[in-house]
Amino acid sequence: MTRRVVVGAGGPGRIAWADRSWAMVLSSSSTDGEVALRVDSRGQPLSPQTQYVLGDDQLMDHVSDLERSG
Amino acid sequence: MTLSTGPVDASNFGVLWNGYEFGTFWAETNSFTSTGEHMARIDAESNVIDSQYFDRVLDQWDSIAWSGSGYGRALTRVVDGYEDIYFMLLSPAGVQAGPLVRLTDHRSQSTSYWGAIAVLAAMNAGQGYGVVWQDNRTGERQLWFARLLPDGTIVTPPGQVQLTNTVYGIGQSSDLVWTGSEFMAVWINGDATGTGEGKIFGSRISSSGSVLETEQITPGPLDLYPKIAWNGKGFGLYVSGYNGTSNGYFVSVDCNCTTDADGDGVLPCGGGDCDDSDPTVAPGLPEICDDGKDNNCDGLVDCNDPTCVQGGSPPGEIGNVRFPSDKTTIAWNSDSKATRYDVARGVLGDLRDMQNFRWTNCFVSRTTATSAADSENPSPGTGFYYIVRGRAKTCLLGTWGSTLSDSSLHGCP
Numbered sequence: 001m002t003r004r005v006v007v008g009a010g011g012p013g014r015i016a017w018a019d020r021s022w023a024m025v026l027s028s029s030s031t032d033g034e035v036a037l038r039v040d041s042r043g044q045p046l047s048p049q050t051q052y053v054l055g056d057d058q059l060m061d062h063v064s065d066l067e068r069s070g
Numbered sequence: 071m072t073l074s075t076g077p078v079d080a081s082n083f084g085v086l087w088n089g090y091e092f093g094t095f096w097a098e099t100n101s102f103t104s105t106g107e108h109m110a111r112i113d114a115e116s117n118v119i120d121s122q123y124f125d126r127v128l129d130q131w132d133s134i135a136w137s138g139s140g141y142g143r144a145l146t147r148v149v150d151g152y153e154d155i156y157f158m159l160l161s162p163a164g165v166q167a168g169p170l171v172r173l174t175d176h177r178s179q180s181t182s183y184w185g186a187i188a189v190l191a192a193m194n195a196g197q198g199y200g201v202v203w204q205d206n207r208t209g210e211r212q213l214w215f216a217r218l219l220p221d222g223t224i225v226t227p228p229g230q231v232q233l234t235n236t237v238y239g240i241g242q243s244s245d246l247v248w249t250g251s252e253f254m255a256v257w258i259n260g261d262a263t264g265t266g267e268g269k270i271f272g273s274r275i276s277s278s279g280s281v282l283e284t285e286q287i288t289p290g291p292l293d294l295y296p297k298i299a300w301n302g303k304g305f306g307l308y309v310s311g312y313n314g315t316s317n318g319y320f321v322s323v324d325c326n327c328t329t330d331a332d333g334d335g336v337l338p339c340g341g342g343d344c345d346d347s348d349p350t351v352a353p354g355l356p357e358i359c360d361d362g363k364d365n366n367c368d369g370l371v372d373c374n375d376p377t378c379v380q381g382g383s384p385p386g387e388i389g390n391v392r393f394p395s396d397k398t399t400i401a402w403n404s405d406s407k408a409t410r411y412d413v414a415r416g417v418l419g420d421l422r423d424m425q426n427f428r429w430t431n432c433f434v435s436r437t438t439a440t441s442a443a444d445s446e447n448p449s450p451g452t453g454f455y456y457i458v459r460g461r462a463k464t465c466l467l468g469t470w471g472s473t474l475s476d477s478s479l480h481g482c483p
Binding site: 003006008009014022039042043 | 288294295297298299300301302303304306307308310311312316317318319320321322
């Protein structure tokens with residue numbers, strides 16, 4: 001069974017599970033850079049502040065990698 | 071914090087947490103040519119502990135995974151104009167800790183200009199790895215999988231497993247994750263028109279390297295860049311989709327934890343049944359040492375499983391391996407302690423390339439005879455070599471030869 005939720009503007013992204021939520025690094029259409037965000041296990045954004053702009057460099061074909069620490 | 075000293079190949083970098091520090095790698099480039107691979111260790115406070123430089127141009131598409139005691143590294147290397155997938159064991163400090171192991175055969179498994187894009191995933195500590203890569207041996211780019219022992223040896227059977235068989239080649243992006251009991255590989259499946267449209271498909275793969283099921287995960291029509299992770303209960307997938315507009319999607323993919331398909335009483339999720347299509351396979355079952363399966367789901371098949379180790383005096387080295395009467399029947403001397411024999415075969419060109427016997431494959435397993443026929447002819451300009459091992463009981467194994475590292479062979483299980 002799958003469940004699909006829009007979380008960003010498209011383009012390459014990375015995903016990792018961290019502390020009872022999914023963390024992702026995605027392309028951002030608003031900054032032409034990258035954003036980091038977290039969603040719950042159903043894909044709903046965590047509140048209140050869950051999205052962080054990582055950079056405003058011109059977006060290439062790839063985004064940063066992502067990994068959970070201990 | 072800047073790690074690199076020059077331009078970085080934006081498609082060739084990664085990071086992982088090994089339980090107490092980060093390991094990160096990247097390739098620096100000069101235009102489209104890699105000028106070397108780098109790895110750095112970073113502590114939890116973002117301080118660089120040290121870094122390594124792999125002085126090798128043209129290596130690319132690296133992937134590293136933490137095994138519990140070191141890193142595994144999969145890479146694409148071009149030698150004499152051919153691309154192959156290699157495995158390299160790295161120490162916890164990131165230093166090469168074992169021989170380079172070639173996983174593909176460039177003579178028959180051609181990759182492409184774009185690289186074979188290996189993705190490595192570590193299993194539970196000490197069990198080894200899984201690796202997916204793409205090559206063009208069928209004429210179209212398809213996805214392949216191999217289960218590796220901790221030293222990079224491909225587990226045979228099943229050996230190399232073809233995951234896809236699409237009319238048009240798959241998209242270049244693919245990913246692989248280990249759940250604790252099985253692998254999940256995802257990729258872009260091109261459609262029949264070959265226009266580049268794609269849907270994300272996935273295959274569940276057992277701990278011993280056999281495909282359990284394959285199914286479509288996303289609806290398309292143009293889904294790209296799949297990345298998948300596991301949270302202990304289900305999969306999280308990121309995918310970029312385009313259907314008039316571009317969106318990034320999070321897709322939760324639940325493991326089917328309500329159906330015990332093989333009726334052995336163990337569900338397949340979260341460290342459960344590693345082959346839910348086979349009732350002779352489940353955690354807690356005894357390893358059957360001669361059925362070619364990982365019965366107890368510890369990632370080790372038959373005699374590779376420590377529960378199959380048997381005491382006693384093993385057969386000695388088998389002597390006088392020869393072709394006594396023709397060029398197709400190989401024979402060897404019997405051994406008083408051996409009840410069965412294994413024959414492994416390799417290509418002489420590989421022996422020259424690798425300077426070891428790691429590209430040797432099991433040719434005949436557990437035969438009671440002291441001869442075996444090989445009707446296959448080697449390619450012009452090369453030849454086969456053969457080595458023979460005796461075995462007693464089921465898993466009391468003799469040696470392939472006193473000058474060989476027995477454990478390094480693609481031996482018979």
